[in-house]
Amino acid sequence: MASYVFAFVVLVLASTQAFASDPSQLQDFCVADNAAKARRHEQRSGIQGHPRQRQQPPRLNTLGISLVRIDFARHGLNPPHTHPRATEVLTLLQGQLHVGFVTSNPPKLFTKILNKGDVFVFPQGLIHFQLNIGHENAVAIAGLSSQNPGVITIANAVFGSNPAINDDVLEKAFQIDKKIVDYLKSQFWTDNN
Known part of the structure; x- marks a missing residue:
């Protein structure tokens, strides 16, 4: 009898998982508030x-x-x-x-x-x-x-992160000189909104 109860519980739990889904967004x-501005x-x-x-x-x-x-x-x-x-x-x-x-x-x-x-x-x-x-x-x-x-703006995220990504990492990842890394870092900012 215990094995039947165990099998029944396993089936109930398995069938519950079959109906699982993400909740509606x-x-x-x-x-809208008419006073809201774009x-x-x-x-x-x-x-x-x-x-x-x-x-x-x-x-x-x-x-x-x-x-x-x-x-x-x-x-x-x-x-x-x-x-x-x-x-x-x-x-x-x-x-x-x-x-x-x-x-x-x-x-x-x-x-x-x-x-x-x-x-x-x-x-x-x-x-x-x-x-x-x-x-x-x-x-x-x-x-x-x-x-x-x-939204992740690629150049800003890589060259404008705060704190900055280590120059050695960027030099090796992009195969460029440190002077170029420093120049690129000077061109970007951290506001990626």
């Missing part, structure tokens, strides 16, 4: 210092997605970065962008020139970029599959 919904974020492009603007509609809070409008000045760059918790779908509304992402092991670059109305997908966690190559400003909408996708 939807916890509640949030009605957050403006300016960042040096690394080429000519063109700013870009990001706006997150507050009504998306807790729905498990993010939506960002990105305005690119002429020659504006959204430098190589990654979203560790989200896939990004970019739709170009105006202008022309050169976009791409890199896979790893072995590294392979996938790029495309986007024109108005084109869509491009950047897989979760992969390093990607966007560069305005048109003769006018460009505007894009990016949808991300997380309400908290995170």
Whole structure:
């Protein structure tokens, strides 16, 4: 009899595990405060210092997605970065962008020139970029599959960390001279928001 009870308990526990899943990201919904202002974020492009603007509609809070409008000045760059918790779908509304992402092991670059109305997908966690190559400003909408996708701007994280990564590590990792490491460190800052 004890073996039947034990077998029954094991089956119940096993069947419970079969129904296990992540809880829904939807916890509640949030009605936007009309007084809330869009957050403006300016960042040096690394080429000519063109700013870009990001706006997150507050009504998306807790729905498990993010939506960002990105305005690119002429020659504006959204430098190589990654979203560790989200896939990004970019739709170009105006202008022309050169976009791409890199896979790893072995590294392979996938790029495309986007024109108005084109869509491009950047897989979760992969390093990607966007560069305005048109003769006018460009505007894009990016949808991300997380309400908290995170962003790691690669050059800033590596050369602008605080405290700084040891020069010996960067020299060996990038196979460059210490003078170049110091120069690159002087070009970056720690604000990766």
